[in-house]
Amino acid sequence: MTTDTADLTRLATPPTFQSVSGARKFKNGLATAAVWGAFLVAIVPLVWVLFIVVQRGLPIVVNADWWQKSLNGLLSRQQGGGVYHAIYGTLVQGLVCAVISVPIGLMVGVYLVEYGGRSRLAKATTFMVDILTGVPSIVAALFVYSLWITTFGFGRSGFAVALALVLLMVPVIVRTTEEMLKIVPDELREASYALGIPKWKTIVKIVIPTALSGILTGIMLALARVMGETAPVLVLAAYAPYINYNLFDGPMASLPLLMTTERSNSTAAGFDRIWGAAITLVIIITLFNLLATVVSRVLAPKTK
Amino acid sequence: MAKRIDVKELNLYYGKFHAVQEVSIAVPPRNVTAFIGPSGCGKSTVLRSLNRMHEVAPGARVEGSVQLDGEDIYASSVDPVQVRRTIGMVFQRPNPFPTMSIKDNVVAGLRLAGTKNKKQLDEVAERSLRGANLWNEVKDRLDRPGGGLSGGQQQRLCIARAIAVQPDVLLMDEPCSALDPISTLAIEDLITELKKDFTIVIVTHNMQQAARVSDQTAFFNLNGVGQPGRLIEVDDTEKIFSNPSQKATEDYISGRFG
Ligand SMILES: Nc1ncnc2c1ncn2[C@@H]1O[C@H](COP(=O)(O)OP(=O)(O)O)[C@@H](O)[C@H]1O
Ligand SMILES: [Mg+2]
Numbered sequence: 374m375t376t377d378t379a380d381l382t383r384l385a386t387p388p389t390f391q392s393v394s395g396a397r398k399f400k401n402g403l404a405t406a407a408v409w410g411a412f413l414v415a416i417v418p419l420v421w422v423l424f425i426v427v428q429r430g431l432p433i434v435v436n437a438d439w440w441q442k443s444l445n446g447l448l449s450r451q452q453g454g455g456v457y458h459a460i461y462g463t464l465v466q467g468l469v470c471a472v473i474s475v476p477i478g479l480m481v482g483v484y485l486v487e488y489g490g491r492s493r494l495a496k497a498t499t500f501m502v503d504i505l506t507g508v509p510s511i512v513a514a515l516f517v518y519s520l521w522i523t524t525f526g527f528g529r530s531g532f533a534v535a536l537a538l539v540l541l542m543v544p545v546i547v548r549t550t551e552e553m554l555k556i557v558p559d560e561l562r563e564a565s566y567a568l569g570i571p572k573w574k575t576i577v578k579i580v581i582p583t584a585l586s587g588i589l590t591g592i593m594l595a596l597a598r599v600m601g602e603t604a605p606v607l608v609l610a611a612y613a614p615y616i617n618y619n620l621f622d623g624p625m626a627s628l629p630l631l632m633t634t635e636r637s638n639s640t641a642a643g644f645d646r647i648w649g650a651a652i653t654l655v656i657i658i659t660l661f662n663l664l665a666t667v668v669s670r671v672l673a674p675k676t677k
Numbered sequence: 678m679a680k681r682i683d684v685k686e687l688n689l690y691y692g693k694f695h696a697v698q699e700v701s702i703a704v705p706p707r708n709v710t711a712f713i714g715p716s717g718c719g720k721s722t723v724l725r726s727l728n729r730m731h732e733v734a735p736g737a738r739v740e741g742s743v744q745l746d747g748e749d750i751y752a753s754s755v756d757p758v759q760v761r762r763t764i765g766m767v768f769q770r771p772n773p774f775p776t777m778s779i780k781d782n783v784v785a786g787l788r789l790a791g792t793k794n795k796k797q798l799d800e801v802a803e804r805s806l807r808g809a810n811l812w813n814e815v816k817d818r819l820d821r822p823g824g825g826l827s828g829g830q831q832q833r834l835c836i837a838r839a840i841a842v843q844p845d846v847l848l849m850d851e852p853c854s855a856l857d858p859i860s861t862l863a864i865e866d867l868i869t870e871l872k873k874d875f876t877i878v879i880v881t882h883n884m885q886q887a888a889r890v891s892d893q894t895a896f897f898n899l900n901g902v903g904q905p906g907r908l909i910e911v912d913d914t915e916k917i918f919s920n921p922s923q924k925a926t927e928d929y930i931s932g933r934f935g
Contacts, residue, residue, distance in 0.1 A: 490735060560772040564835070566733060568786035568842055569762025578789055582776040674775030676824040 482550025549591025829860020
């Protein structure tokens with residue numbers, strides 16, 4: 374082999390680094406445009422909704438009366454009054470629902486991850502939870518109606534609403550608990566067993582605290598979600614323009630119920646109440662989300 | 678107080694898989710026994726059967742007996758929780774409890790077993806951290822999270838946590854394999870010191886380490902993938918490394934396989 378041919382081969386090898394080809398530039402541009410397009414499609418309606426809610430609702434709610442009075446005694450076209458009766462209903466129904474759902478959901482989640490394994494009961498439970506997750510809120514409401522009101526003979530009440538919300542909240546909490554417990558490494562459980570700590574104590578003192586921040590975030594988000602549910606309040610509670618502290622008896626307002634009720638009120642006052650209630654609901658849910666963030670920050674395992 | 682372990686005709690299974698076959702070995706008190714052998718030959722499995730951690734794996738089964746000072750830890754009347762309190766364990770990867778401070782990590786075993794006396798817990802924390810050669814490094818930040826320590830410090834924290842419950846035996850599964858050489862040396866020194874009070878069994882991949890820290894060495898091997906692991910021989914460390922009686926041991930130690 375002569376030096377000449379060696380030189381020739383060397384020249385024939387392409388350089389290691391080449392400039393980006395036109396086709397790749399084009400594909401890159403296309404993908405970038407598609408991603409931005411999708412982003413805009415997602416964000417524009419969101420901002421729009423928020424903007425309208427704030428624009429129409431904010432002037433109504435920056436008013437002490439809004440938070441301290443009910444609509445008791447006001448005519449439908451009369452301006453003024455407030456919605457504290459509906460805020461009370463929304464919060465109390467949501468919290469009672471949480472008080473019932475959290476222990477059930479938490480324990481089911483713990484069972485599925487820590488004890489169930491691949492047993493038949495665990496599989497059946499997972500299947501049920503899957504189904505429950507997909508149940509529309511109107512079906513949950515009608516189920517509670519037929520059981521609690523038609524079969525057991527109780528009246529429509531805030532508590533019946535809370536029961537329907539429980540059906541919607543439990544599967545969410547089970548799922549969150551499951552996911553969060555699953556990411557707790559088995560090494561921590563083993564470290565605890567190896568210290569002679571029994572299994573139940575390991576779960577209560579080591580595993581759940583490690584997963585707690587995620588579980589609480591899930592609970593807060595689930596709570597925010599069910600507080601905006603409309604079907605259960607429409608089916609299971611009658612609207613009242615006045616405050617009713619009794620969860621178990623009588624009509625009880627809530628923000629979604631107030632909004633659907635006022636929809637039949639075509640006056641300017643009705644319009645104001647709907648948008649005011651809307652932004653109030655958004656504010657409450659935002660507060661819960663913020664609380665979830667703070668709680669998870671505070672509880673998250675730290676390294677510093 | 679340090680106790681002896683006698684393993685007799687131990688067979689270990691994961692479901693249908695026969696992982697370890699017919700292991701018999703005696704571990705004297707105040708002594709370091711090293712388990713060496715190629716990956717997958719069942720060293721960890723045997724180690725975990727010594728404090729009933731084996732049965733934590735789903736479907737895991739044990740045949741044969743393990744005696745602690747003559748008492749069968751697999752007798753039906755024995756509570757595995759009690760066994761684990763008596764025979765502590767340190768794992769391959771440092772695993773401090775992430776939600777707890779350094780001090781809470783150390784006293785976790787005692788506190789969760791019901792000790793509430795704060796003074797006593799403080800004393801145990803200091804004694805155990807000193808015992809694990811970690812006290813001077815962490816005494817000013819006992820309330821900081823354990824996860825903020827370096828890998829080597831975390832592993833010594835785990836050792837402190839294990840000795841805080843005053844076990845009779847300490848099992849260590851490749852305690853240095855995730856650590857740098859300096860932390861490894863620190864742990865090896867510690868093992869030599871702990872030997873005064875504890876019976877120690879250590880699994881190691883590092884033959885120099887086995888030679889440095891152990892008094893007796895057990896060599897495990899397996900005939901092939903899917904075959905059960907077996908104990909080939911166990912003898913004084915010096916003898917194993919200078920003049921083993923089995924050909925397989927010699928091949929492994931001289932680096933001819935594994
Ligand atoms: N939890 C488990 N389930 C099923 N098989 C396992 C489990 N742990 C280990 N094994 C198997 O048991 C054998 C011995 O493993 P191990 O004791 O971890 O070996 P070593 O520690 O010597 O590397 C291997 O074949 C491994 O795949
Ligand atoms: Mg191993």
